[in-house]
Amino acid sequence: MTTLPRPTTDLSAAEARRIALRAQGFLGAPDRRSGVRGILRHLGAVQLDTISVLARSHELIPYARLGAVGRETVEAAYWKAGSQPPRAFEYWSHAACILPVEEWPHFAFRRRAYRGRPHWNHELPDGAYDRVVKQLRAQGPLTATELGGAKRTSEWWDWSGAKVAVERALMYGEVVCVERRGWKRVYDLAERAIPDALLHDELDDAECLRRLVRLAGRSLGVGTRADLADYHRLKGEQVDAVIADSGLVPVTVEGWEKPAWADPEALAAPPRGRHRTTLLSPFDSLVWERARTERIFGFTHRLEAYVPKQKRVHGYFAMPVLAGGRLVGRVDPAREGRTLVARQITLDGSKAVPAVAQALVEAAGWVDCTNVRVERVDAPELRERLTRELARALA
Numbered sequence: 001m002t003t004l005p006r007p008t009t010d011l012s013a014a015e016a017r018r019i020a021l022r023a024q025g026f027l028g029a030p031d032r033r034s035g036v037r038g039i040l041r042h043l044g045a046v047q048l049d050t051i052s053v054l055a056r057s058h059e060l061i062p063y064a065r066l067g068a069v070g071r072e073t074v075e076a077a078y079w080k081a082g083s084q085p086p087r088a089f090e091y092w093s094h095a096a097c098i099l100p101v102e103e104w105p106h107f108a109f110r111r112r113a114y115r116g117r118p119h120w121n122h123e124l125p126d127g128a129y130d131r132v133v134k135q136l137r138a139q140g141p142l143t144a145t146e147l148g149g150a151k152r153t154s155e156w157w158d159w160s161g162a163k164v165a166v167e168r169a170l171m172y173g174e175v176v177c178v179e180r181r182g183w184k185r186v187y188d189l190a191e192r193a194i195p196d197a198l199l200h201d202e203l204d205d206a207e208c209l210r211r212l213v214r215l216a217g218r219s220l221g222v223g224t225r226a227d228l229a230d231y232h233r234l235k236g237e238q239v240d241a242v243i244a245d246s247g248l249v250p251v252t253v254e255g256w257e258k259p260a261w262a263d264p265e266a267l268a269a270p271p272r273g274r275h276r277t278t279l280l281s282p283f284d285s286l287v288w289e290r291a292r293t294e295r296i297f298g299f300t301h302r303l304e305a306y307v308p309k310q311k312r313v314h315g316y317f318a319m320p321v322l323a324g325g326r327l328v329g330r331v332d333p334a335r336e337g338r339t340l341v342a343r344q345i346t347l348d349g350s351k352a353v354p355a356v357a358q359a360l361v362e363a364a365g366w367v368d369c370t371n372v373r374v375e376r377v378d379a380p381e382l383r384e385r386l387t388r389e390l391a392r393a394l395a
Contacts, residue, residue: 007250007259009267016222016253016260017296018271021325023221023263024286025065028273036062036069036077037087044215045097045232046078047283048090050183051305053317054333054340054367058098060281064322068366079179085195090170090177090185093232094288103215104194108201109208111173124168125161132165133174133189141178141188150184173201209234210242217248219285222262223292230289256295277323279331279359287320287327299327315344323355331360339371340364345386346378353382357389 011019021027024043031038039062040046049057059074078088078098088098091107099107132147144150148162159167166187169175176193177185190199203211216231217223223231228248229239248261280287282303287293294300301320304312315332322328330346342360347353360372372390377383 007252009249009251009262011222011251011253011260011262013254013256013296015270016256017325019221019262019266020223020286020296021221021275022271022273023219023266026276026278026286026322027271027325030066030276032066035066036074039065040077040088040098041100041102042219043285044103044219045093045099045285047094047285047288048096048098049283051317054279054319054335054363056183057281057283060279061284063363063366064278064280064284065276067362075180086176086178086193089194092171094230094285095233095283101194101198103211104198105200105203106208106211108173108203109205111171111201112205114171122159122164122167124164128161128165129168132162132169136166136175136187136189141186143181143184143186145184147187206242209238210246213239213242213246214248217246217261218263218265220263221266222251222253222260224256224258224260226258227289227292228261230292231285275323275325277355277358277362278321279319279333279363280322280327281319282317286322293327297327301327301330314346318344318346321352321356321359323352323359328352329356331356333363335367335369336373338369339373340367340369342372342374344376344378345374347382347386350382350385353386354389357386357393360390361393 018027025039046058046061051057054060055071058078059071062069062074079086086101088101089104090096091099092110093099135147136142144163144166147166149160150163151160166175170177170187173190175187176190178188178193179186212232212234213228216228219231220227225236225239229236243261247264249264249267251260251262253260282301287301290301299320304314304318305316314330318330318332320327320330328348329352331342332344334341334343340360340363345356347356364372372394374383374386377386
């Protein structure tokens with residue numbers, strides 16, 4: 001590992017937590033003027049996922065920070081608007097993510113790596129790649145179905161030749177997703193969709209990695225080597241190669257066993273302001289890495305959507321509840337007409353009740369529900385108090 005200067009700043013666990021909350025947009029007044037687009041630039045990556053309970057995860061991310069932002073506003077902030085170039089692009093970062101279009105050049109290292117891979121999980125039929133590119137060039141933006149079919153059978157993994165080809169073209173950077181239509185990707189040629197000034201792979205790997213490590217540090221506020229690597233799914237040795245020149249500064253954090261680095265701007269002014277109370281998507285960058293969530297909040301969370309129903313502890317899409325800078329419970333939500341249903345609620349003691357009620361009522365209003373129904377509370381003795389709080393907030 002690269003030799004680094006000794007840390008000059010010692011942070012308490014509480015200071016590190018507040019720095020992380022501010023960096024992620026949960027402490028202090030949100031910048032409403034920059035809106036959803038500002039959230040995307042600030043976070044650097046917004047994870048996508050197919051699951052939609054209250055809303056899809058990429059909609060929940062700005063809601064958690066800004067409140068009841070219009071869902072059409074969210075989509076317009078991410079995708080191509082009319083004749084305007086896209087404000088973002090989809091690519092592989094922490095997972096499948098929406099990324100600010102300004103960062104296109106800094107993912108050149110990953111596009112080069114994909115082009116150099118000799119094997120893939122899906123076989124590419126002869127001529128399919130060239131046919132897809134030719135069709136997009138001639139016809140403009142198209143879905144995989146319009147290109148010749150997304151799948152060969154009903155099995156989710158059984159991609160058609162056209163789907164394999166266009167996804168490979170996306171990974172290579174020849175094609176981009178310019179919008180989502182009914183959750184289907186709409187593909188177009190990068191040369192048409194990405195602004196000319198950004199459409200290049202001129203940056204070497206070191207420059208790309210240095211930028212992404214710096215961005216990860218800014219978005220996290222403070223993090224370990226593993227935290228920084230995980231944000232854009234870099235390798236530990238890639239972080240090691242550039243961390244000294246990233247602009248991040250080494251720090252020590254109370255209770256953290258590993259070395260840490262902080263954004264110098266985050267250290268310049270103590271984090272102050274109001275804490276947001278909200279439901280969090282399990283794919284929110286505040287909590288998407290389990291080890292970091294446990295280290296910062298003392299809170300163990302696991303997405304159970306892919307766990308057999310009989311083995312679930314907290315529910316299919318249990319959403320952590322953030323209040324007062326702490327994670328104080330979980331809600332597994334559903335919708336029935338205009339009723340938000342809390343299938344299961346887990347509370348971290350009686351002090352969590354008002355916050356959970358507030359978070360539920362605000363989320364219900366955002367998705368146009370007029371009522372909240374609670375089905376199960378892990379602490380039955382708190383159910384009556386929670387019901388009263390909900391009634392008061394809904395009145």
